[in-house]
Structure formats: structure tokens, C-alpha cells
Amino acid sequence: MSGKGKTIKVDYLARVEGEGALFIRYDDDQVHDVQLKIFEPPRFFEAFLRGRDYTEAPDITARICGICPVAYQMSALHAMEDALDLVPTPELRTLRRLLYCGEWIESHMLHVSMLHAPDFLGYPSAVAMAKGHPEIVRQALEIKKAGNALLRLLGGREVHPINVRVGGFYRTPIPEQFESLREQLLAARDLAEQMCRWSARLPFPENNQEFEFVSLVNPDEYPMNEGRIQSSRGLDISAGDYEQYFREEQVPHSTALHSILIERGAYLVGPMARFNLNYSRLSSRVKQVAEELDFRPPCTNPFKSIVVRCLEVLYAFDEALRIIENYQPPAHPYLTVKPRKASGCAATEAPRGLLYHRYGINAQGKITHAKIVAPTSQNQKTIEQDLRLMLPKFMHLPEDQLQGLCERAIRNYDPCISCSTHFLQLHLQHDQPGSL
Amino acid sequence: MVPDPRLIATEKGKPKLAVWKFTSCDGCQLSLLDCEDELLLLAEEVEIAYFLEASSKVEEGPYDISLVEGSITTPDDVQRIQKVRKQSRFLVSIGACATAGGIQSLRNFADVTEFTSVVYARPDYIATLKDSTPISAHVPVDFELQGCPINKLQLLEVISAFLNQRAPQVSAHSVCIECKLKGNVCVWVAHGTPCMGPITHAGCGALCPSYNRGCYACYGPKENPNGESLCHWWAEKLGTDKATIIENIRNYNALAGSFKKIGESLEVNKKRTT
Numbered sequence: 001m002s003g004k005g006k007t008i009k010v011d012y013l014a015r016v017e018g019e020g021a022l023f024i025r026y027d028d029d030q031v032h033d034v035q036l037k038i039f040e041p042p043r044f045f046e047a048f049l050r051g052r053d054y055t056e057a058p059d060i061t062a063r064i065c066g067i068c069p070v071a072y073q074m075s076a077l078h079a080m081e082d083a084l085d086l087v088p089t090p091e092l093r094t095l096r097r098l099l100y101c102g103e104w105i106e107s108h109m110l111h112v113s114m115l116h117a118p119d120f121l122g123y124p125s126a127v128a129m130a131k132g133h134p135e136i137v138r139q140a141l142e143i144k145k146a147g148n149a150l151l152r153l154l155g156g157r158e159v160h161p162i163n164v165r166v167g168g169f170y171r172t173p174i175p176e177q178f179e180s181l182r183e184q185l186l187a188a189r190d191l192a193e194q195m196c197r198w199s200a201r202l203p204f205p206e207n208n209q210e211f212e213f214v215s216l217v218n219p220d221e222y223p224m225n226e227g228r229i230q231s232s233r234g235l236d237i238s239a240g241d242y243e244q245y246f247r248e249e250q251v252p253h254s255t256a257l258h259s260i261l262i263e264r265g266a267y268l269v270g271p272m273a274r275f276n277l278n279y280s281r282l283s284s285r286v287k288q289v290a291e292e293l294d295f296r297p298p299c300t301n302p303f304k305s306i307v308v309r310c311l312e313v314l315y316a317f318d319e320a321l322r323i324i325e326n327y328q329p330p331a332h333p334y335l336t337v338k339p340r341k342a343s344g345c346a347a348t349e350a351p352r353g354l355l356y357h358r359y360g361i362n363a364q365g366k367i368t369h370a371k372i373v374a375p376t377s378q379n380q381k382t383i384e385q386d387l388r389l390m391l392p393k394f395m396h397l398p399e400d401q402l403q404g405l406c407e408r409a410i411r412n413y414d415p416c417i418s419c420s421t422h423f424l425q426l427h428l429q430h431d432q433p434g435s436l
Numbered sequence: 437m438v439p440d441p442r443l444i445a446t447e448k449g450k451p452k453l454a455v456w457k458f459t460s461c462d463g464c465q466l467s468l469l470d471c472e473d474e475l476l477l478l479a480e481e482v483e484i485a486y487f488l489e490a491s492s493k494v495e496e497g498p499y500d501i502s503l504v505e506g507s508i509t510t511p512d513d514v515q516r517i518q519k520v521r522k523q524s525r526f527l528v529s530i531g532a533c534a535t536a537g538g539i540q541s542l543r544n545f546a547d548v549t550e551f552t553s554v555v556y557a558r559p560d561y562i563a564t565l566k567d568s569t570p571i572s573a574h575v576p577v578d579f580e581l582q583g584c585p586i587n588k589l590q591l592l593e594v595i596s597a598f599l600n601q602r603a604p605q606v607s608a609h610s611v612c613i614e615c616k617l618k619g620n621v622c623v624w625v626a627h628g629t630p631c632m633g634p635i636t637h638a639g640c641g642a643l644c645p646s647y648n649r650g651c652y653a654c655y656g657p658k659e660n661p662n663g664e665s666l667c668h669w670w671a672e673k674l675g676t677d678k679a680t681i682i683e684n685i686r687n688y689n690a691l692a693g694s695f696k697k698i699g700e701s702l703e704v705n706k707k708r709t710t
Contacts, residue, residue: 124492
């Protein structure tokens with residue numbers, strides 16, 4: 001690189017969870033290098049889990065992420081139950097799905113309204129956006145609040161809930177507890193439907209790309225806790241085979257490991273992948289809204305992921321209300337099991353996509369090994385690839401706008417850098433023609 | 437209204453709030469965004485001048501009140517917290533990572549080089565310190581709000597106390613008191629469930645016991661906890677082995693002063709008996 005190279009620097013990429021940096025080197029003809037740098041400090045969960053009791057895994061791994069703790073709890077306890085051949089009753093399974101609905105609503109609405117929407121409307125934050133669009137912000141907060149109310153009832157609190165355990169729950173609700181919540185969910189569902197219509201009218205940059213979409217697929221329902229891992233290009237495996245098909249690689253510029261599909265490369269997990277692979281299993285109301293908006297799968301423009309998130313929020317309300325209306329309290333809040341030497345794994349659908357856990361435990365029930373693959377580390381390579389392909393289409397833009405667009409393109413993925421391992425710095429280097 | 441002479445003057449005459457992240461899960465700063473009913477009101481009272489997770493607009497310091505999340509685990513963190521302190525008139529550390537090292541401080545009891553090689557194929561790419569340490573180990577802290585995660589209403593109380601020039605009303609008593617106030621049946625006495633409630637700081641609203649579960653001390657130590665007595669009764673009455681007690685002392689608040697001490701004396705006793 002010669003000293004003539006033009007460099008644009010933005011110190012931090014805001015409105016993402018965690019800290020990292022982006023480095024892009026390009027000239028007028030092509031993009032030379034794209035590195036999404038993550039330097040969120042490592043926290044070594046997989047190392048210090050060893051020696052801890054198997055019953056602690058859901059609570060400890062929840063601390064990986066304050067935005068999607070339920071996802072970590074779900075993957076951890078399903079993996080432990082896989083190891084111990086424990087099959088929760090249908091009632092317990094349904095309650096877990098209800099808890100997940102709460103997290104999908106809360107996490108998606110946080111991203112849609114506070115992190116993502118300001119990009120489309122030209123505001124630095126949701127608080128600033130509230131001055132120009134008070135109704136939208138107010139509605140979004142109402143929707144988010146309903147998701148959090150669900151989390152509180154079932155989980156005890158919004159961040160790091162305390163009520164789930166291997167085998168079930170510590171305490172299961174009685175039907176009366178859902179009465180006032182039901183009213184709140186019904187009202188928020190109407191707002192969520194309006195939010196779908198609003199999001200579809202936002203101005204989207206054209207950026208359709210080809211992705212290999214990967215998500216759980218379950219013939220009976222839109223995937224949350226169970227299903228086979230499938231892709232838009234024919235992959236169809238069980239969670240037990242995950243590590244034979246996917247590999248994590250370490251790259252020098254990141255404390256998050258990059259995940260690839262062996263011999264195929266980058267792939268995409270998350271709302272777009274779920275939507276594209278499971279559209280038919282959405283509720284009839286969601287499909288009706290999507291069709292009215294002419295928003296059918298496949299969605300291949302990451303800028304439009306905001307619409308997918310809104311549709312998934314609407315689905316989560318439909319599903320939560322369906323579950324509450326049919327709710328029968330489980331006979332026992334949890335099943336018990338004696339620990340033994342075993343290993344097990346599970347993948348569930350975190351709001352940001354597939355979350356894989358594998359554990360080994362010894363005869364005393366102490367964890368002997370742990371492996372966790374977070375959605376953002378799976379998407380990291382795809383984000384870099386997206387930027388590489390997107391930039392040439394927008395080279396005509398002034399540099400500050402181009403840089404803003406790159407930041408937005410990263411936010412499309414709702415990257416949770418705390419999950420994948422923080423300080424986002426953005427360096428755009430524009431090489432002069434002829435420089436090295 | 438007479439302007440508060442302590443405040444750093446801003447154009448709008450509002451105090452400037454900053455939110456900083458160190459090594460953490462983001463959950464405690466998220467608590468601020470989880471204040472769905474109060475967030476916009478709060479934004480009327482303070483100027484949210486630096487909060488990267490919520491806003492791409494960054495205002496220069498100095499700041500009137502800084503909320504600091506996370507523990508110090510990298511050489512860069514060590515430098516950055518000094519800069520944050522210099523720019524902040526009132527610094528509040530929020531959450532177990534910032535006040536007590538967090539779950540990642542479990543590395544302090546192990547070999548971090550070995551840890552790095554368990555997670556990363558190329559440990560040489562990773563810059564990390566041997567220990568995870570609380571904010572107070574590096575700079576003076578004006579108030580510590582405990583909890584993993586913090587209670588968002590307590591956070592609002594701390595900000596409100598600052599705005600109104602009074603001391604924050606955050607009770608330092610135990611979870612047991614919260615249980616009594618709620619009318620909970622004691623999970624220990626009634627069900628024999630090991631519970632950390634007697635030595636754990638209040639603030640969660642006695643959540644776990646309310647859900648028929650023993651407290652696992654995510655709010656850290658209460659004021660003057662009698663850890664020795666708790667360990668004695670756990671072992672005597674519940675037959676819980678010492679390792680289980682260590683697991684409960686050494687989880688989310690392992691470096692909090694009294695928990696650290698209890699953990700160390702348990703280790704010494706363990707060595708003596710084996």
C-alpha cells in the first residue's frame with residue numbers, strides 16, 4: 001500500500017451489540033479486502049464451563065448475551081437433555097416455545113426500532129427519531145414491553161431469566177396468570193401488524209444477493225427449539241452431525257471464530273433464512289399480511305430483513321396467544337434424571353439464528369467439555385462477502401455516504417458481537433489508481 | 437429553576453449521560469433500553485451524550501454521569517477506563533462484571549493460557565490479561581450497583597438520585613428480607629433447598645425463591661455477610677459438599693470482597709481435609 005491511499009475512518013460502529021471494526025480496501029475498479037474485525041474481549045466460556053455442574057450450563061451460558069439469554073438457555077438445556085436422554089413432556093416443550101416467543105419479540109423489536117429503523121429515516125437513535133416519528137417509537141416500545149412482560153412472567157426477569165432448568169421449569173404458571181397478559185399481547189399484536197405494514201414501505205437500497213440460507217426446519221411448525229438443520233442448497237442434517245458439516249476457523253483480525261460450511265463456504269443464519277425456508281409454516285395471519293405487502297420468499301436483500309423481523313414478531317404474538325389459549329399446566333414443572341457420563345448437543349433458533357451447543361459430562365454430572373457456536377460467528381464471513389459484493393454497486397456515492405451504507409449493511413445482520421465474542425471501528429481505505 | 441452548579445454546562449442545560457461498555461454481555465446497558473415507559477422521559481431530563489449501543493451520535497466529554505458496564509480484561513481496557521474516569525464527574529459501575537469481575541473472572545482461578553488454547557486454535561492472536569478485574573480495582577468509583585443483571589428500577593433510582601442531589605436508596609440487606617416482605621415460604625426451611633439468600637444482596641425482588649428455586653447469588657454479597665455460618669449450615673443441615681458452596685460463591689460475583697474471602701477460606705479447608 002502506498003501512502004497515497006485514501007482512508008476514511010469512523011471510530012465506532014454504533015447501534016450494534018458489542019465492539020468490533022471494519023476494514024475495507026478498495027479502488028475505483030474493485031474491492032481488495034474486507035475484514036469485519038471483532039475485538040470484543042474473549043470471555044472463555046467454553047473453558048471455564050469445564051468442571052461446573054451440568055445444571056449450571058443454562059444460567060452460565062445465558063451470561064454470554066444480555067439480549068438473547070433465553071436462546072443460550074434453550075440450546076444448553078436441550079443439549080444436556082440430549083446427553084441424558086431426557087424428553088420433556090409436550091406441555092413443557094410448549095411452555096419453552098412460549099418463553100422463546102417473548103425473547104423473539106423483545107430482541108427483534110429492540111433491533112427494528114432502536115438499532116435499525118433510525119438508519120432508514122436518517123436519525124442517530126430511536127430517542128432522536130421519537131421527535132419526528134413519535135407514534136412509531138411509542139408503538140415499538142409497547143410491542144417490546146409486551147415481549148418483556150411474557151419473559152417476566154415465565155422467566156422471572158427480562159435479562160438472564162431464572163426459571164428454566166434441565167428437565168423443565170422451576171415453577172410453571174397457573175392459567176389465571178395469563179389473563180391480564182393475554183389482553184396486553186392482543187393489543188401489541190395489532191401494533192405489530194401495523195409495524196409490518198410500516199416497515200415494508202421503508203426505502204430499501206437494492207442489494208439482492210445469493211446466499212446459502214441455513215435454519216432449523218420442522219415439518220409441524222415454524223422452527224424454534226427443534227428441527228433438522230437444512231439449507232436452501234439441499235443440506236439436511238441432524239444437530240448431531242453439525243460438526244461434520246460446519247467448521248470454525250480462526251482469523252487474525254477477530255476474537256470471534258468464523259464458521260463455514262465445509263467445502264461450500266459462507267452461509268447465512270437468522271430471520272431471513274428462517275423465513276425463506278419455513279414460510280409455509282407461518283401463521284395464516286402472517287402469510288396474509290406478507291401477501292398483501294407482496295413480500296414473499298425468498299427475501300434476498302439484507303436491507304429488507306427489517307420486514308422479516310416485523311413479520312416474525314407478528315408470528316411470535318400469534319404463536320404466544322395460541323399457546324396461552326390452549327394452556328394446560330404441566331403435571332410436574334420438571335423431570336428429573338440422574339447424571340451419568342454422556343455427551344449431547346442441540347441447535348435452537350436464537351433471534352439472530354442457529355445456536356449450537358455441545359457438552360460432555362462425567363458420572364458426577366460435571367462438565368468435561370463445551371462447544372458453543374453463536375449465530376454472529378456463523379454470519380461473519382457472509383457479512384464480509386456481502387460488503388465485497390455490495391460496494392461495487394454503490395461506488396458512485398460520495399465517500400461519507402458509502403461509509404454510512406457499509407455501516408448500515410453490517411447492521412442489517414443484527415450482529416451480536418458480545419455473543420460471538422466489541423469497539424467497532426470502521427476503516428475504509430480508498431486506494432488511488434496505480435497504488436499497491 | 438436555579439441551575440445546578442455541579443453540572444457541566446450543555447447547550448440544553450441538561451446533565452450529560454454516558455454509557456460505557458467493557459468486557460460484558462451488554463445486558464446491564466440493555467436494562468436502560470428495557471425501560472419502555474421511562475426511556476423517553478429520561479431523555480427529557482438528561483442528554484444521552486454517549487451510548488454507542490443506542491445512538492450513533494457521539495458527543496465529546498466531559499460527562500456528568502457515566503454508567504460503566506463490564507470488567508477490565510484487556511490491556512486496552514486498562515487504558516480506556518482511565519480516560520473514562522477523567523471525563524466523568526460521577527462514575528457508577530453497573531452490574532456484576534463492573535462491580536465484581538463477572539463470570540469471566542473464573543479465569544482468575546485458572547491458567548488463562550490454557551483457557552485461550554481451549555477456545556482458540558491460535559492463542560497468539562488474542563490479547564487478554566491474566567485476570568478479569570472490577571472497575572474499582574483501576575479507578576475510584578462513586579457508586580456500585582450490583583446484580584447480574586442489574587435491576588432497571590434501581591438504575592433509574594441511581595440516576596434520579598444523582599439528578600436530585602441525594603444519595604441513592606438501594607437497600608444493602610439480604611434477599612431473605614425481600615422474601616419476608618413478599619410473604620414467600622422459605623425454600624430452605626420448608627423444602628431443604630440450598631439457598632444463597634442469607635448472604636446475598638437484595639435488589640432482584642427475591643426472584644428465585646419466588647419461583648421455588650434457591651438463590652444463586654447473582655446480586656453478589658450483602659453488607660457484612662456471614663459466609664462462614666452459611667457454609668456451616670449448608671454442610672451440616674443440607675449435606676451439601678463444599679464444592680457446591682464454592683460453585684455458588686464463585687460464579688457471577690467471584691471477586692466481590694466478601695465472596696472472594698469465603699471462597700479462599702473454603703479452598704484452604706478443602707486442602708486441609710484432602
